[in-house]
Amino acid sequence: MLYLAAGALAGVMAGLLGIGGGFIIVPVMLFLLPLSGVSDVYLMHAAIGTSLATICVTSVVSFRAHHSRGSVDWPYVKLLAPGILVGAFLSGVVADFLSSSVLAVIFALGAVLMAIQIWLAKQPEQAPDKPSRSAVFITAAAIGCGSGLVGIGGGSLVVPYLHYLGEKITRCVGTAAACGLPIALAGTSSYVVMGWDARMPDFSFGYIYLPGFLGIIIASSLTAPLGVKLAHKLPAQKLKKVFAVFLFLVGIHIALKQLNIF
Secondary structure (H helix, E strand, O other): OHHHHHHHHHHHHHHHHOOOOHHHHHHHHHHHHHHHOOOOOOHHHHHHHHHHHHHHHHHHHHHHHHHHOOOOOHHHHHHHHHHHHHHHHHHHHHHHHOOHHHHHHHHHHHHHHHHHHHHHOOOOOOOOOOOOHHHHHHHHHHHHHHHHHHOOOOHHHHHHHHHHHOOOHHHHHHHHHHHHHHHHHHHHHHHHHHOOOOOOOOOEEOOEEHHHHHHHHHHHHHHHHHHHHHHOOOOHHHHHHHHHHHHHHHHHHHHHHHOOOO
């Protein structure tokens, strides 16, 4: 029931604010997974891996909706996909070498930076010259790895980069949604492989805790349309500011807790 409640919240927020659920799911998982028997040693790994697994499903629904509206620029997806796949798979490898506490601090930093980006709502200037394919590959790999280390679909990182590359802002979100699938698939695969021998509870697949995955997917798929409807009735921009403050406080709390300050 708790995982269903977490999924319901993530679905509403994603539909309402247009923000992926990873930054909601991971903190909730940090609270719920110990109740399911996940050891502190693997807590952050399981939270991130399970979050990425849910994005495998939600990203398909998202990019199909954008594709039906013609807002996915597939040449850009093909350009970024190789680097994203490599980086996202490496994220699980890197995570496996890090302690849960270090991963939590990385997530906290990502949450704080995301909160600042949401609050400022600014996009970078477009590049005066098109970057080389090798530069795009390296940047895409960094985006994939960074997203995989904090358990998000990467839209918050891909959208600014697409705008920098010269993509029309009206198509950045749809194209970024399509890029979320390779991030989630490669990241999830890596967390499964690297966590195969971890001492996780029953009904786990590597670092993926299946009951949590199923609960979140079932509930979020039902509540996301509600969030979309609310977005047309509520002041979404003001709500994004509120969410930015919430996310900032969550990031600070997690960081201080890991540093034994709070």
